[in-house]
Amino acid sequence: MGLSQTTPHGTTTTTFEPSNQESWVATRLDFLVNWSRSKSLWPMPFGTACCAIEFMATAATRFDLARFGMERMSFSPRQADVLICAGRVPFKLAPVLRRIWQQMPQPKWCISMGACASTGGMFDNYAVVQGIDTIIPVDVYVPGCPPRPEGLLYGIMMLQEKVMREKMSDNVIRNEMEPDPKSGLYIPPSRIDELSEPFGNSVQQTRSGL
Amino acid sequence: MTIPFSPVLPGSASPGAAPPATPRNLPQKGGEPNPSAAAIAAKFPALFVRSEVIWGDTNVYVHPHGVTEVVRWLHDDPAERYDYLSDVTAVEFRDFEQPLEVVWHLRSLPYRRFLRLKASLDKREPLVVDSVWPIYKGADWLERECYDMFGITFTGHPDLRRILMWETYREGYPLRKDFPLRGRFSRAEQLRQALSITTEGRYSMEELSVAQAFEDLPEDMRRRLAGGERTGE
Numbered sequence: 043m044g045l046s047q048t049t050p051h052g053t054t055t056t057t058f059e060p061s062n063q064e065s066w067v068a069t070r071l072d073f074l075v076n077w078s079r080s081k082s083l084w085p086m087p088f089g090t091a092c093c094a095i096e097f098m099a100t101a102a103t104r105f106d107l108a109r110f111g112m113e114r115m116s117f118s119p120r121q122a123d124v125l126i127c128a129g130r131v132p133f134k135l136a137p138v139l140r141r142i143w144q145q146m147p148q149p150k151w152c153i154s155m156g157a158c159a160s161t162g163g164m165f166d167n168y169a170v171v172q173g174i175d176t177i178i179p180v181d182v183y184v185p186g187c188p189p190r191p192e193g194l195l196y197g198i199m200m201l202q203e204k205v206m207r208e209k210m211s212d213n214v215i216r217n218e219m220e221p222d223p224k225s226g227l228y229i230p231p232s233r234i235d236e237l238s239e240p241f242g243n244s245v246q247q248t249r250s251g252l
Numbered sequence: 253m254t255i256p257f258s259p260v261l262p263g264s265a266s267p268g269a270a271p272p273a274t275p276r277n278l279p280q281k282g283g284e285p286n287p288s289a290a291a292i293a294a295k296f297p298a299l300f301v302r303s304e305v306i307w308g309d310t311n312v313y314v315h316p317h318g319v320t321e322v323v324r325w326l327h328d329d330p331a332e333r334y335d336y337l338s339d340v341t342a343v344e345f346r347d348f349e350q351p352l353e354v355v356w357h358l359r360s361l362p363y364r365r366f367l368r369l370k371a372s373l374d375k376r377e378p379l380v381v382d383s384v385w386p387i388y389k390g391a392d393w394l395e396r397e398c399y400d401m402f403g404i405t406f407t408g409h410p411d412l413r414r415i416l417m418w419e420t421y422r423e424g425y426p427l428r429k430d431f432p433l434r435g436r437f438s439r440a441e442q443l444r445q446a447l448s449i450t451t452e453g454r455y456s457m458e459e460l461s462v463a464q465a466f467e468d469l470p471e472d473m474r475r476r477l478a479g480g481e482r483t484g485e
Contacts, residue, residue, distance in 0.1 A: 133446035134418050140447060168426055168435030168442075169417075176443055226447035231440030238439035 072210055079123070079149065080205035081111040083198075086122030086146065088139065091129030093156035093188040100191040110198055119145040124201065125178075128188075130158035131171045140221075143178040148216050151205070153197055154180045157187045162238070172238035176229065179219055278308040286310035288332055288360075288367050296322055301372075309368055316354070316371040320382040320408075323369065326358060327387050334358040334367065337384065340394035342402045344375075344429050354381050354404060373404070383408035401427040418449050 085107075089097055101107045101115065116122035119142045131139055143152070154174055157163035160183045162172035174180060181204060184197035208215065221228040282305055289303040289310045299318030304311050314322050326334040339357040351372035358367045373379050383406035385391045395406040396415040403425035406412055413419055417426070422445070423436045435442055 133442060134416075134449070136443065136446040137449050167433050168423065168431070171443065171446075172439055176439075177447070221447075225444045227440065227444055231438070231444070234440040234443060235438050240434075 068211065072208070073206075075210065076206045076208055080202040083110070083112050083123045083151075083202070083205075084114050084116040084121060085112050086116050086119050086125045086142070087128065088125055088142065089128040090131060090135065091156075091158060091188075093128035093159065096188045096191055097126060097128045097155065097194065100194045105191040105195060107195075107198075110195070110202065112198070119143075120147065122146050123149065124151045124153060126153045126155055126194075127159045127174050128155040130163065130165055131174055131177070132169045133171055134169075136171050136177050139174065140177050140226075148218065149208075151181045151201055152178055153182045153184060153194075153201060155184045155194060155197070156189055157185065160185065163187060166240055172234075176227070176234050176237065179228075280307060281305065283308055286365055286367050288312075288326065288334075288365060291332065292322060292326075295325060309366055311368045311370055313370045313372065316373055316381045319354075319356070319369070319371050320384060320387070323356065323358070323384050324387050326360075326367070326369075332360060332365075333362045334360045334365070336361055337388040337390055337394070340384070340391055340398055342398050342404055342427075344402065344427070346429055348375065351375060352379065352402070352404075354398070356384065379404040380407060382406065383412075385409050401425055403428065418446070420445070420449065 087094065087097055099105060101112075107113075119125070123146075125143060125146060127139065143150075152174075154160045158165060158170070159174050160180075162170050164187075166172070171177065182197045182201045184193050186193050189197075219228050225231065227234065285303065285305050286309075289312050292312055292314070293300045293303065296314070296318060299315045299322060301313035301315060303313065323334075326332045336359040337356065338359055339355070341355050341357075343353045343355060345352075351374050354371045354373060356369040358369060359365070360367070371381060373381065379402070381404060383391065383395055385395065385406070385408060392409070392411070393415060395409050396412060398404055399406060399409075399412055400414040400416050414421060423442075424431055426435075437445070
């Protein structure tokens with residue numbers, strides 16, 4: 043939806059002019075729904091570590107998350123639209139995060155904030171989940187350790203842009219991802235192992251005892 | 253009229269009294285030992301192993317089977333009065349021959365003394381030591397953590413189960429030297445096991461209603477529980 047234009051500088055911009063739309067009534071309704079959804083996201087803060095401090099700074103006066111329609115923090119997943127996972131998630135918290143995600147009603151989105159939530163970060167050890175995308179689907183990853191509030195705001199604006207591109211006719215994205223009933227995982231175990239492989243300097247740190 | 257400023261420093265008995273001396277330039281070994289070390293050696297010659305002074309703190313090594321006796325005496329004796337247990341932990345060394353040490357940090361608030369009590373456990377034998385829970389109730393979670401991380405069984409502990417890792421954790425004891433940093437199972441298997449935990453397995457409101465805490469609950473919560481209402485979610 044919308045018309046992508048490439049400027050002479052090489053950047054692509056998308057405009058939402060009425061004349062650019064495909065089918066007038068449906069797309070106008072899409073635009074209205076997406077506009078209202080993206081401008082009134084209610085975040086569910088799932089803060090477990092220092093990223094949550096930056097998240098609080100984002101919500102406070104200087105950066106003022108309320109400018110983006112996220113005035114109301116939803117501390118109940120049942121009234122939330124976007125789960126912001128800020129901080130490392132230990133394995134003991136994995137079923138809790140999964141349960142919270144399942145309790146959120148559709149439409150829902152997820153922002154993985156910071157290196158630990160996205161990849162496990164520096165905690166490549168026995169206790170920490172190597173990326174929450176192995177538990178729940180993630181829409182936007184915000185890099186940083188921890189990300190500055192500007193970084194989180196940029197991630198939120200990216201999510202708003204993603205919401206603006208949704209179509210009611212294409213509801214695949216709204217399908218609830220059902221995990222495999224036997225293993226509880228929704229991506230294959232081999233993929234998880236591949237994603238969790240140590241990388242960089244971390245490869246040298248398998249201190250397996252005596 | 254100005255009121256003279258007289259701060260009450262921590263540890264000083266009254267305003268204006270000299271503050272307690274801060275230890276400086278401590279030698280790594282040697283120095284003035286805690287008088288309790290000599291008292292233990294005199295009182296329990298069969299249980300006392302040795303004592304040393306490291307960075308100004310006194311370590312006393314005792315036989316593991318006599319820990320409860322020594323700690324109870326330290327707690328009860330009017331000349332010792334170790335009324336505060338700050339920590340129970342353990343140390344494992346990379347040298348496999350070297351025994352695993354269980355450490356109790358004891359503090360005597362009336363006499364301002366600090367004593368580090370240690371017991372060496374041979375790693376080739378079952379790691380069992382007596383619990384000090386009957387003496388210090390605060391040892392409950394400390395010993396559970398020590399059991400969780402090192403696999404040391406504290407006999408006499410009322411509720412010895414894992415505290416940091418979940419109760420069905422099967423990979424072993426993470427702070428042992430033979431434990432790989434990333435755990436024993438693959439990431440997918442770890443995640444699968446973690447996701448199969450029932451988070452409300454032990455701490456649900458229904459359990460609370462069975463426990464003795466029922467009478468202490470607020471009136472409305474008791475009424476709801478008595479009516480069989482599910483409050484877990």
